[in-house]
Amino acid sequence: MHFSTVQRILGLLLMLFSITMLPPLLISLLFRDAALLPFAASFFAILLAGLLLWLPVRGDRHELRTRDGFLIVVLFWTVLGLAGAVPLVLSEQPRISFTDAAFESLSGLTTTGATVLTGIEALPESIRFYRQQLQWFGGMGIIVLAVAILPMLGVGGMQLYRAEMPGPVKDSKLTPRIGETAKALWYIYLSLTVACALAYWVAGMSWFDAVGHSFSTVAIGGYSTYDASIGHFNSPLIEMICVVFLVISGINFAMHFFAWRRRSLSHYLKDTEVRWFIGILFIVGSVVTATLITTGHHGGWGDTLHHAIFQTVSIGTTAGFTTTDFDSWPLYLPLLLIMTAFVGGCAASTAGGIKVVRFVLLLKQGYREVIRLIHPQAQVLVKLGQRAVDERVIDAVWGFFAAYIALFALMVLLLMGTGLDQVTAFSAVAATITNLGPGLGVVAENYGDISSFAKWVLMFAMLLGRLEVFTLLVLLTPAFWRR
Amino acid sequence: MHFSTVQRILGLLLMLFSITMLPPLLISLLFRDAALLPFAASFFAILLAGLLLWLPVRGDRHELRTRDGFLIVVLFWTVLGLAGAVPLVLSEQPRISFTDAAFESLSGLTTTGATVLTGIEALPESIRFYRQQLQWFGGMGIIVLAVAILPMLGVGGMQLYRAEMPGPVKDSKLTPRIGETAKALWYIYLSLTVACALAYWVAGMSWFDAVGHSFSTVAIGGYSTYDASIGHFNSPLIEMICVVFLVISGINFAMHFFAWRRRSLSHYLKDTEVRWFIGILFIVGSVVTATLITTGHHGGWGDTLHHAIFQTVSIGTTAGFTTTDFDSWPLYLPLLLIMTAFVGGCAASTAGGIKVVRFVLLLKQGYREVIRLIHPQAQVLVKLGQRAVDERVIDAVWGFFAAYIALFALMVLLLMGTGLDQVTAFSAVAATITNLGPGLGVVAENYGDISSFAKWVLMFAMLLGRLEVFTLLVLLTPAFWRR
Ligand SMILES: [K+]
Ligand SMILES: [K+]
Numbered sequence: 001m002h003f004s005t006v007q008r009i010l011g012l013l014l015m016l017f018s019i020t021m022l023p024p025l026l027i028s029l030l031f032r033d034a035a036l037l038p039f040a041a042s043f044f045a046i047l048l049a050g051l052l053l054w055l056p057v058r059g060d061r062h063e064l065r066t067r068d069g070f071l072i073v074v075l076f077w078t079v080l081g082l083a084g085a086v087p088l089v090l091s092e093q094p095r096i097s098f099t100d101a102a103f104e105s106l107s108g109l110t111t112t113g114a115t116v117l118t119g120i121e122a123l124p125e126s127i128r129f130y131r132q133q134l135q136w137f138g139g140m141g142i143i144v145l146a147v148a149i150l151p152m153l154g155v156g157g158m159q160l161y162r163a164e165m166p167g168p169v170k171d172s173k174l175t176p177r178i179g180e181t182a183k184a185l186w187y188i189y190l191s192l193t194v195a196c197a198l199a200y201w202v203a204g205m206s207w208f209d210a211v212g213h214s215f216s217t218v219a220i221g222g223y224s225t226y227d228a229s230i231g232h233f234n235s236p237l238i239e240m241i242c243v244v245f246l247v248i249s250g251i252n253f254a255m256h257f258f259a260w261r262r263r264s265l266s267h268y269l270k271d272t273e274v275r276w277f278i279g280i281l282f283i284v285g286s287v288v289t290a291t292l293i294t295t296g297h298h299g300g301w302g303d304t305l306h307h308a309i310f311q312t313v314s315i316g317t318t319a320g321f322t323t324t325d326f327d328s329w330p331l332y333l334p335l336l337l338i339m340t341a342f343v344g345g346c347a348a349s350t351a352g353g354i355k356v357v358r359f360v361l362l363l364k365q366g367y368r369e370v371i372r373l374i375h376p377q378a379q380v381l382v383k384l385g386q387r388a389v390d391e392r393v394i395d396a397v398w399g400f401f402a403a404y405i406a407l408f409a410l411m412v413l414l415l416m417g418t419g420l421d422q423v424t425a426f427s428a429v430a431a432t433i434t435n436l437g438p439g440l441g442v443v444a445e446n447y448g449d450i451s452s453f454a455k456w457v458l459m460f461a462m463l464l465g466r467l468e469v470f471t472l473l474v475l476l477t478p479a480f481w482r483r
Numbered sequence: 484m485h486f487s488t489v490q491r492i493l494g495l496l497l498m499l500f501s502i503t504m505l506p507p508l509l510i511s512l513l514f515r516d517a518a519l520l521p522f523a524a525s526f527f528a529i530l531l532a533g534l535l536l537w538l539p540v541r542g543d544r545h546e547l548r549t550r551d552g553f554l555i556v557v558l559f560w561t562v563l564g565l566a567g568a569v570p571l572v573l574s575e576q577p578r579i580s581f582t583d584a585a586f587e588s589l590s591g592l593t594t595t596g597a598t599v600l601t602g603i604e605a606l607p608e609s610i611r612f613y614r615q616q617l618q619w620f621g622g623m624g625i626i627v628l629a630v631a632i633l634p635m636l637g638v639g640g641m642q643l644y645r646a647e648m649p650g651p652v653k654d655s656k657l658t659p660r661i662g663e664t665a666k667a668l669w670y671i672y673l674s675l676t677v678a679c680a681l682a683y684w685v686a687g688m689s690w691f692d693a694v695g696h697s698f699s700t701v702a703i704g705g706y707s708t709y710d711a712s713i714g715h716f717n718s719p720l721i722e723m724i725c726v727v728f729l730v731i732s733g734i735n736f737a738m739h740f741f742a743w744r745r746r747s748l749s750h751y752l753k754d755t756e757v758r759w760f761i762g763i764l765f766i767v768g769s770v771v772t773a774t775l776i777t778t779g780h781h782g783g784w785g786d787t788l789h790h791a792i793f794q795t796v797s798i799g800t801t802a803g804f805t806t807t808d809f810d811s812w813p814l815y816l817p818l819l820l821i822m823t824a825f826v827g828g829c830a831a832s833t834a835g836g837i838k839v840v841r842f843v844l845l846l847k848q849g850y851r852e853v854i855r856l857i858h859p860q861a862q863v864l865v866k867l868g869q870r871a872v873d874e875r876v877i878d879a880v881w882g883f884f885a886a887y888i889a890l891f892a893l894m895v896l897l898l899m900g901t902g903l904d905q906v907t908a909f910s911a912v913a914a915t916i917t918n919l920g921p922g923l924g925v926v927a928e929n930y931g932d933i934s935s936f937a938k939w940v941l942m943f944a945m946l947l948g949r950l951e952v953f954t955l956l957v958l959l960t961p962a963f964w965r966r
Contacts (some may be wrong), residue, residue: 025939063679066856066857066859067857072687072749154856155856156861196593316867331902332897333897333900335905339896363885365880365881367951368878368882369882369883370882370953370957370960370962372875373549373636373953374550374877374962374963392855395855395877398848398881398885399848399849399852399853401884402846402848402849402884403849403887406849409822412815413511413818413819413822414815416814417815419814422905422909423904423905470852470856474853474856477853478855480853480857
């Protein structure tokens, strides 16, 4: 391990991150709200912290290796998550504990979107903007992580995508072309955001709300500048704009990268993962609609249809925006939506969950076992499109799945240990490990009422989910630190 | 497929099964209770049904193949499960529907032990005996299935044990030595039952209760001749006898077979699965004890300790006997016990769950993935004891696990569709797919109050669990029936 190099990079990241305090600071000036000082103080504090980390080791230029990669990625999310809490702690509004501030910041940055706040519309505009912005930068970080870094680290079967990207990520060393890939992804992400913000604005949002919600839409984050989330606008048009941009943002950004480079769209429909992604949303949406109509929960077709489509896509892509109290939907619907969030979006998108491609590989592997029982001598390959999937990738996906389930179960027990009921504990861990956001039961509205211990467990769950479990898990093994 | 051979074997099985109506018939004579006629009628009806199946194809002597094996195993459990319902339907006491009778019979035969009945002590002695006896024969069937048949079919990684058995099961053809193995297993099972019944009798049970509970103990079934289960006797001595025989019955019967052949005991402690099995029960038992003491739920140490040990072993081995209302235990305890049942007992025992050996393989595979991330070039083998486990076995275990989870989720949604709450639906499917028995919420006491549809779903879950998922699943694929 090259700790000095890790320290240098972390210092640089913190200094860069301090710059993210400036847009809210401008908003604060513009709206003359009460959070100017907190953001100014945070800017200087984080800049200074970064500088102090960077200065002693600024000359260090070791080549980074895989292990350093794991450490940097985990530190990136934890340290920036904590640094992001600074203005929330300093601000008078909201007046929240350090735990709550850390929860809100990490939930934003991991694009989970679970909030401890109520009365969001009464907060200073700069704070409201800052929460949305946290999600946007988080989403950007996730894409770079998922497209450029995790495939090289080989986490959870994501080496599947190692050779997928046209050019940039084929290298075996960690640093050289991440910059180039990141730049292209940045343009795509920015263009999507601008398009989304414009669409929201045309549909009737103020520019403040339009930009804010475009941030949390393309990041599939789910934060809103209102307690009532997208439901505040009471506009099916805005809901459908949200749906479209959520689906786009839930698709592998390597596909968008390809579209960008080759000026082509046909590859979207040829991609197995995209087809499954759309197919799952379509099937779940149909079941939701049919059940709501049958039970007459929303009355007629008009209200039912837009709520059904919106909530299916919002929960299914793990955005977590709400237009209605889906927690009180009848029968299996709340659980079905949470389960759809477990599948989540495509790999290398801003969506959470176990990812569609892993789900498809698990299904295909399961079916292969059935065929092997019937034809014990047959050689059966698991294919994705035309390509046979390496056994090692399948092993890694299984490992990911088992670790996901095991840690999920453990955290549900821990939460029940704090006195929460089973439905709340189950849904809270589900909503954080999948980076979805809203849960059921006590945490259906917000996460303010649970204990501090429970909040830290859920923060761990957010990180686990966002870092694809193994990136974080590997740091907890003695083998990682040996030698 | 040799349907005529399958039909011949099924006919023979039914004729054999009709004989199991005779002991309850004797009990009915002895106690002069009201169920004499139902058992006599059932005997003749089932005998006749078997005869009618067997007669037309009695000359057929095709060698059985793997596919026939799957079909026979599934038909064995479904047809005997339904045949076992006949006396319950015919008897005036209890007066229950066909669905309830089928549920009770299949729950008995699969050693699930989930009951739809209340007021069991008021039922005719012959019916009370018959329920216990169903579990005993079911347990015997499971051992033969798990030791002699599933390893050859290669279901869920159980080919792991193909070469394990000293002699008998090494053959590749299905029929030749199953008889010999079955006979040895039968002696072991019978000896265990006799020892258990004697111990119960010495500890103060009547001979009727002692025999009845020995049946459901060695079968890890959980049926009792009383509504209050083992709690009826209010005797820590009886509870500890039960614990000892549950642990013995939860160990791989191939180990007992080995002990029987070689007159040796040391191999138990050398076995990885046995050590994990005991270890898990010990850890969970400690957590349960500590939590009960901390929360003061049962008052002092005296009551706490025997309830904690008994319920941990009873739920952990998937027996499902109760001495106390563990559903109302504080915090995570009910869920923790249900989760322990998911791990279950050793493979090729009468216990349910996913089985300790699979759990251990999943853990080791998960850990291997961590090591592979740190040392991408390393060749890491998954070992069980000194022996490397074949990759194909690991694949099969993963397939088993994923299918288990997916079907579990699907059935929970189906049950919630009937209007059950999440905790009840979750625990009901958990308690049946693991062949545990008692659930939480509405089904904590018994399964009488849920809808018929829900009962049939749960019967399917019992079969899935008992047939190690894939034996049943394979029959539902078109590929199985092709050609
Ligand atoms: K989210
Ligand atoms: K049982």
